[in-house]
Amino acid sequence: MQEVKTLKEYKSNVDGALENEFLRSAMDKFAVAYRTGRANAFAGMDVDSLVAEIAAAKDAAAARMDELYEEFKRSAEKNGTRVHLVSTAREANELIAAIARENEARKIVKSKSMTAEETLLNHHLEAEGFEVTETDLGEWIIQLRGEGPSHMVMPAIHLSRYQVADLFSDVTGQKQDSEIERLVKVARRELRQKYVEADMGISGANFALADTGTIGLATNEGNARLVTTLPRVHVALVGIDKLLPSIHEALLINRALPRNATGQQITSYVTWITGPNACASAPDDTKVMHIVFLDNGRRALAEDPVFSQVLRCVRCGACANVCPVYRMVGGHQYGHIYIGAIGLIVTYFFHGREKARNLVQNCINCGACKAVCAAGIDLPRLIKEVHARVQDEEGHPLTSLLLGKVLRSRKLFHTLLRSARVAQKPMTDETRYLRHLPFVFLKQHDFRALPAIVDRPFRDRWPSLQPKVNNPACRVALFSGCLQDFVYPEQLEAAVDLLTERDVAVEFPRDQSCCGLPVEMMGEKQAAVDVARQNILAMAPDQVDAIVTLCASCANHLKNGYRKIFENDPSMAPKARRFAEKVQPFSVFFDGVLASDSHQLPPSGQKCTYHAPCHLCRGLGVRQAPHDLITKAGLEFVPAEEEETCCGFGGTYSSKFPKISAQILSRKLEDARQTGADVLVTECPGCIMQLRGGAKKRGDRLEVLHIAEALAKNAE
């Protein structure tokens, strides 16, 4: 749980987590194993359609939330179940304590419920004098340790078998050895006793079916079955977002939920409970059953045009499983109670701005979560939205305001960049590497060697470069992005040469500026809008066949980001759409140009691996073109195991959370090293800055190149 107040405290906690060796290696193994497990579980299935169906079903249910609640209540009360709706966590806890008192229950067993974690139900009940035992193995472990979960599906994933053995030794008063199989059996016997004694069982629910008043529970251990069977009272605490019209929607969700959560086709048990069942320990042989629906901000969310999709979440935990930051810092630093991408978002709504303020800044915007979400939620975008809201409510930090101001005026921005070049002179020793200190406007850290701002940016070189093409096959406008313009102009030059040779006429509209992604990432929404408008006008999309950029992040922002920015602005939306249609990443455009002849450079004898920029592979769905170009450049392509894992750059992220960024980078370079490649190719100047700087710092003999450079180099 996040109890820290300031970003500084938060960073220091994060740094602590980064030093936890066990956590780090456990998380690395998990990240790799999860990917394979998930792919196997979904083999042969049309995952995209399934996700779209789930999203539609959940959206429809959220839109009818109150109606479904009324229907559920009617059906369930007909069967003798008591149904309640509470608006806050506190009300939920008080109501459940009252139910326990009314039924003279003292001992309570619980099965896993994130909703009960959300309300901190155990604390409340224990303070009221009830004995509460978690029966899910992982939950029991963290309960005994007095911790919160570090993963929504595997709450004790941060602990080693040795820690568990020590804990169980304390609990049983007997020395326990650390063999996992045996530890599990100890829990089996110890907890069986608890079920026998319990008066009341508390469960959550994965599904609440309005037409029959049924709750559905998906579990593996079988503890929820005992919790809902043995004690004479059963209370289910359910988020009101779990309501569905009927079992049909639940079966649909259940196709994705276990596959996405743990790579299982289905959980060991799926239990459907309708009404108070026979119960031999109850006075009249029938269980007392209560279902408590929790609102806690959900009904307001359902009305929110931007955030209502948050309610689609089925709590599979996959967005944490694939998150490069979660992998480095673990769940206790990547959420308050709900964890992973969805945790960053719902913390703001369920637990307030205080708890969310620092968390939402710790997203690198790699899009890995969005790509696996079982419900198709646009998680990275919503994280940025929360960040922007927090800043609007609390005031914007100075650096972010300044950057926003500067970017709005292209001239000011470029003047400042030029003077930054002069300022850096004494520090770069005339080499291409900025060794220490401020890179442009943000504090930087030296976990990688940083490149310097060049003497003559691309925009100054352009007038002398301006190539002439007679009878052009097509015309393109080049969008340079700041990093290539001011730091890596040679990449743009390489591309201009390649294109000109193929009779493509290249133009460089001079009024273009930064794409605006950095300010959007910092929560400066208005600056992002202004810059986007300037660029759309500057690039004059109607006069060219394509707008080509060598920066994957720019490409994704120009193509997808701009459309989102202007979707509710009737005067700009059509322009943004026409603009977006023209935007193409370099690899896609150039692979298309080459397709007309059988271009193939002779083999260079070098092995080449590839880093897929997040915004290219997931943002734009481009995977094949860069692979093809590597082969066409005469390089032997050796794929890396984690080709699509983020490099840790994330623009301003790497200066905000340098230590996390450095850890992600070192894992990435290790993965590249294992391929035995001589060259690492990618298609984003940000990734190049990160990877080249990291390889240099480590002393790796790995040449890091932009795909345009690799092609140009081998053509020489």
Add this chain to the structure above:
Amino acid sequence: MPPLEEVVALFRTKAELVSATVSEVENPMQALEYTVALCDRKQACQLLVAGCDAPLSPKAEDLCDHKQQKVIAAPGLVNGLAEDLQELCDHKGIRLVTGGLREHLAGVDIGLTFVDYGIAETGTLVLDSSNEDLRLATMISEIHIGVLSKSRLRHSAFDLEDELQNSLRTTPNYTAFITGASRTADIERVLALGVHGPLELHILLMEN
């Protein structure tokens, strides 16, 4: 739905993937014989694997002491099968219980149930366990044996939607999908079977 042999083969593959043991029987009598033979083969103190030899707190130890004789739980048998099973059990000195399962929370060796449906796509058994004893038999036994008529096999859960809808409308109702044994991966993500429920699931596919 695809042809029956295909569905049976798919069911078997998927169930075995989650470490269920799948066998075929001709008739209910063979299922009873399988059950008694399995129980007989089971070590005198199978509880070994269930944690009886583990050093436990005194209270949990007490619960262990409650169980001495081998026990088969088979609530809800019809058509004279209970009598047949009783005879087989007597022969081997096994205790048969057909009700009052709460007296046996320390654990029973085998729970035998005739299930309602099977779902091939996931290797799942579907059992209406609204009867509390039936429910407990599938929860507290160390080995659960589920007998499934091949005619009750469906390809996916969606093929059972109407039947499920009907069950949920007949209240109160407690319907269980059971796939493989009880499992956990909560410690270091290492798979361990039998955390709260059965350690093994045996499925007997019965000719129609």
